[in-house]
Amino acid sequence: MAAATPEAVESRIVEALASFGPDVEQVTRTATFEELDIDSLDLVELAQIVEDEWGVELKGDDMKSLKTVGDAIDLVVARAS
Amino acid sequence: MKRRVVITGVGAVTPLGVGAEPLLRRWAAGEVGISDGEGACREFIAKEHLSVKEARRNDRFAQLAMVASDEALAQAGWNGEKPYETERIGCVYATGIGGLESLEGQHDNLRDKGDKAVSPLSVPLFMVNAGTAALSMRHGLRGPTFQVGSACASGGHAIGTAMRMIQMGDADAIVTGGAEATLTPLARASFQAASAMSPTGISRPFDARRDGFVMGEGAGVLVLEDAEKAEARGANILGEIKGYATTSDAYHITATLPEGTYASKAMDLALREAGLLPEQIDYINAHGTSTELNDAAETTAIKLTFGETAKDVPISSLKSSIGHLLGAAGAVEAIATLGALNARIVPPTLGLEQPDPALDLDYVPGSSRSLTPKNGTPKALSNSFGFGGHNVVLCLEGSA
Numbered sequence: 001m002a003a004a005t006p007e008a009v010e011s012r013i014v015e016a017l018a019s020f021g022p023d024v025e026q027v028t029r030t031a032t033f034e035e036l037d038i039d040s041l042d043l044v045e046l047a048q049i050v051e052d053e054w055g056v057e058l059k060g061d062d063m064k065s066l067k068t069v070g071d072a073i074d075l076v077v078a079r080a081s
Numbered sequence: 082m083k084r085r086v087v088i089t090g091v092g093a094v095t096p097l098g099v100g101a102e103p104l105l106r107r108w109a110a111g112e113v114g115i116s117d118g119e120g121a122c123r124e125f126i127a128k129e130h131l132s133v134k135e136a137r138r139n140d141r142f143a144q145l146a147m148v149a150s151d152e153a154l155a156q157a158g159w160n161g162e163k164p165y166e167t168e169r170i171g172c173v174y175a176t177g178i179g180g181l182e183s184l185e186g187q188h189d190n191l192r193d194k195g196d197k198a199v200s201p202l203s204v205p206l207f208m209v210n211a212g213t214a215a216l217s218m219r220h221g222l223r224g225p226t227f228q229v230g231s232a233c234a235s236g237g238h239a240i241g242t243a244m245r246m247i248q249m250g251d252a253d254a255i256v257t258g259g260a261e262a263t264l265t266p267l268a269r270a271s272f273q274a275a276s277a278m279s280p281t282g283i284s285r286p287f288d289a290r291r292d293g294f295v296m297g298e299g300a301g302v303l304v305l306e307d308a309e310k311a312e313a314r315g316a317n318i319l320g321e322i323k324g325y326a327t328t329s330d331a332y333h334i335t336a337t338l339p340e341g342t343y344a345s346k347a348m349d350l351a352l353r354e355a356g357l358l359p360e361q362i363d364y365i366n367a368h369g370t371s372t373e374l375n376d377a378a379e380t381t382a383i384k385l386t387f388g389e390t391a392k393d394v395p396i397s398s399l400k401s402s403i404g405h406l407l408g409a410a411g412a413v414e415a416i417a418t419l420g421a422l423n424a425r426i427v428p429p430t431l432g433l434e435q436p437d438p439a440l441d442l443d444y445v446p447g448s449s450r451s452l453t454p455k456n457g458t459p460k461a462l463s464n465s466f467g468f469g470g471h472n473v474v475l476c477l478e479g480s481a
Contacts, residue, residue: 019133021134022134041205045200048201
């Protein structure tokens with residue numbers, strides 16, 4: 001499993017979210033999931049990717065509290081350390 | 082009095098290209114959209130028509146439906162605001178099988194990587210009503226919306242049901258039709274195992290050498306409206322659905338009843354609703370699958386309904402050009418039939434070179450003919466039959 005450095009996590013999460021629909025330039029740390037048209041089904045898929053990459057298991061309640069791309073990156077980095 | 086139901090827009094994605102226009106033009110010109118034994122929509126590139134998100138969230142069958150619906154609604158003049166309250170616009174849409182490609186892919190994930198690898202999008206991708214839901218959401222259709230399934234009769238059933246619901250006042254307009262995209266390993270193996278699919282990969286309905294259907298994929302969408310309301314808004318009316326009837330063989334899960342009794346009954350009833358005699362029909366768009374049983378039983382059924390005049394009515398099968406689109410077949414065939422009536426042509430049954438002595442009607446072999454309506458407007462029957470013994474017949478009238 002790759003090391004969950006903040007840079008690696010950010011890069012992988014941005015790549016994953018961009019593959020769901022939004023342009024990669026839109027996927028910044030401050031962008032909200034609402035702005036990016038990322039819904040709960042997308043976030044479950046993001047959680048699967050995160051678990052595959054770093055073994056971090058995110059539950060439904062964890063996902064609900066996420067509002068921005070930065071929130072997701074910070075949560076994964078914190079859980080992985 | 083029942084309301085009349087007219088067609089104001091059509092759209093298609095088929096092995097003959099993206100659009101209803103190339104479907105008729107290329108079929109009438111004798112082009113075959115089948116290669117390597119399958120009728121794939123090779124000219125359809127999802128990203129040319131759909132966003133990344135739309136493509137990712139929809140199985141191929143729903144993608145085909147969405148693109149066909151954009152064409153149909155544009156032709157109906159529904160580009161901007163809808164002409165009716167959205168709760169008065171429905172969507173009755175067909176598929177025979179559903180998102181099989183997605184289902185097979187997710188099953189691979191489950192088997193190879195475990196249940197955590199199954200996508201949260203799985204059910205919305207493969208559920209049979211995914212196409213209907215996609216059209217309802219894409220176009221904001223908030224009236225009655227549901228999926229119709231009767232195997233290869235599904236498309237015909239969707240159109241007939243939609244027509245009936247407008248007649249009875251359940252909706253003022255309904256987006257209808259059918260889509261299918263099952264060119265997958267499981268579907269191929271299943272139809273081969275049932276001995277339904279052509280081992281030679283050639284679709285030649287009514288030919289002595291016919292040996293099964295060729296599987297195709299595609300989508301057709303029709304916009305149906307209450308005639309008075311469509312006329313009042315100045316819509317361009319392409320034609321009218323004059324009659325619809327459906328019966329069942331109650332005989333065998335895959336084989337058609339050889340005597341054609343109930344397929345014929347459906348033709349009788351559709352003609353009766355249209356107020357037409359068999360001899361007033363200018364053209365029959367046959368189910369014509371290229372299977373031994375269907376083409377013989379359908380011929381028998383046409384003879385039962387048309388009697389002495391059966392030999393006088395031209396009959397052809399679109400499946401000779403694009404293969405069998407399963408749950409989309411009835412929809413795409415209705416669109417091609419309407420187009421043929423309005424272009425005043427009878428498109429051919431392609432590949433019919435060695436007549437079967439037992440099948441002695443006029444199947445329009447080889448090339449198109451011109452069509453001269455017998456009584457003012459041109460009129461046709463379009464037949465669809467499905468595994469399970471479902472029979473559907475639509476009676477269509479083109480414009481004057």
